[in-house]
Amino acid sequence: MKGLLTKDYLTIKKKYGVARLIMDLAIIIALMMVLEGAGAIYISFLLIPIEVTSMIISLTTCDEQWKWGKYAVSLPVSKKQIVQSRFLFAAIMSLIGLAVALAVNTITYFCFPEYEYGFYLFIAFASFGMTLLFLAFILPSNYSLGVNAGFAAMIVLVIVIVALGFWSKMTGDAIMWFVVDNFELCIGIFFAAVICLCIMSYAISVSFFKRKHA
Numbered sequence: 001m002k003g004l005l006t007k008d009y010l011t012i013k014k015k016y017g018v019a020r021l022i023m024d025l026a027i028i029i030a031l032m033m034v035l036e037g038a039g040a041i042y043i044s045f046l047l048i049p050i051e052v053t054s055m056i057i058s059l060t061t062c063d064e065q066w067k068w069g070k071y072a073v074s075l076p077v078s079k080k081q082i083v084q085s086r087f088l089f090a091a092i093m094s095l096i097g098l099a100v101a102l103a104v105n106t107i108t109y110f111c112f113p114e115y116e117y118g119f120y121l122f123i124a125f126a127s128f129g130m131t132l133l134f135l136a137f138i139l140p141s142n143y144s145l146g147v148n149a150g151f152a153a154m155i156v157l158v159i160v161i162v163a164l165g166f167w168s169k170m171t172g173d174a175i176m177w178f179v180v181d182n183f184e185l186c187i188g189i190f191f192a193a194v195i196c197l198c199i200m201s202y203a204i205s206v207s208f209f210k211r212k213h214a
Contacts, residue, residue, distance in 0.1 A: 004085035037112035044127035048097040060142040101127040136201035143208035
């Protein structure tokens, strides 16, 4: 398992490197300067989930190019463990995204305070949940039909998020105010749904991988 995680880490390190990290940091700073308080929302709900999921999709692209699946099944690990390692790596990347979201939202609270700090904490953890939600749809798509299916799933999810954002703006930020007024309920429903979807995603992914390499 450790070897599989190391392989994914080295792949991402070689494919993205320091240049991508600097570019992401520049985008975050630019969004916060231009959009001020709203910048944290776009960073949390779009930039971070897209960046994390694009890295996982890149791993799938490399796997397909290198015929990794055929080699991996010959290793002294089970097919279930191979899928587990990818889900674990995705979870680690999501936690890194959470750390970035916490930093961005904390800075936003002190620089552009519009809501209570608890609301900004919710945005950060909701970003983590949103990233897991993206991955819950993308990973099974990758294992079933390949990287193109995963990319298509990501595009559809981005369109849905953007559409919800426009709808919220047209209704006076109705979604945000509903979250503020029903904070505990929203947390419970959202994370319960995300956990259930992640469990289903893992089970489906294992099934697809076993069927592909039977």
